[in-house]
Amino acid sequence: MATVTGPDAALARRVAAEVPDPELPMLTLADLGVLRGVEVAADGAVTATLTPTYSGCPAMAEMRAAVAARLRAAGFPRVTIRTALEPAWTTDWITAEGRRKLAEHGIAPPHPAPRRTSGPVPLELSGVRRAVRCPHCGSAETRETSRFGATSCKSLWRCGSCREPFEYVKEI
């Protein structure tokens, strides 16, 4: 398929990139790294590619619909949304801008995800987890209160210095 570059392609990319994430609305789909590509064909048809964060992510349909609707409203009548399951989404794809916005909203951004190619996944029982800094006061005196928060992607923490609870986006 012949694709075009230039103002149309740049506009389509910008429109799709600015759609907010339904569950972390301070982030755009581009900040979150779920927008994997936007292509404009020579005949003006747009193909946007999204990848789900978690298998059970209930927001995929909403994301697809929102991207398609925004592109139509921006003057692209023919829009196709593709889903890319592979490579699987990782929190490493959250952009620097996305991390800054998370912290600004009191959510601690993720550590780098563990790199694995193949072979068994080791189980660590030491109980020592990497310290997560409090997004409110910066203290490292924090404690995980629950591995799972309001959504699969976040865990719950409490700061020992300022006593505030906060959420952490788990590296995955």
Next chain:
Amino acid sequence: MADTDDDHIYLSLAEEHGDGDARWAFGTGFEDPLHGVETAVPAGVDAVRLAADCAALADDALVGAQRLAEWCTRAPELEEEVALANIGLDLLGQARLLYTRAGQADGSGRGEDAFAYFRDADAFRSLRLAELPNGDFAFSVVRLLWLSSWRLALFTRLAHGAPDPVLAAVAEKGVKELTYHRQYAADWVVRLGDGTEESHRRTVAALAGIAPYTGELFTGAPVCGVAPADLRDEVTGVVRQVCAAAGLELPEAEPLPGSGRDGDRTDHLAPLLAELQSVARAHPEGVW
């Protein structure tokens, strides 16, 4: 599949609230979880076998998710309730993708709902360990440790070796999720085993009660090229590691005869499905 009717419900909502702040309840019946994914089964892959394997792995996840959901309003702490529900949601997501893949591969075009809601217990091929009642919290976390360790070991192999790219991609994503599930279960088994006399006693009882049901994890035909027997060392190694940290012995037991994979069932699956399927069967044309 571009722009199926499925998405029109969402589209109309998104267009009404073009500012992107729209919120609405999520349901089923109008979404294809593999929407926009290349669906052809590669040449040389036995599509009927692939469909059966995907459906069986989806059955494990669906039944497991339903048991975890039963903890809602009953878990010892709110945090645990949220954790168990989130683990169930991950499994439900895996089930939806795998059922959809099964319906594509077997040529029937059946969607996820046809598999989940409109098959009877005798058509399920889930592991019997998944369908046992929840018991106490110790039983549920020991069961979760076994099932998540087993599924993680299988999915790491499928992620790198499954001949079907859709299954491999589902497995690759699943590995990340299952790593958290196993960690959660392992941490709790250590805490209970190494806890009070009462929590230790209950965890010992859970390990003993589950032991006969672990045999079928490691028997039977290969799942998309992975022989269950090849998972035994890794999975039992993980459970032994947790037991050692918890001051527990991993009991030996005579395996229960038969296998859920061959259609052998306990008496517990039919009532579980009766509840799971009741709404969909009462309103077979309903979408929500």
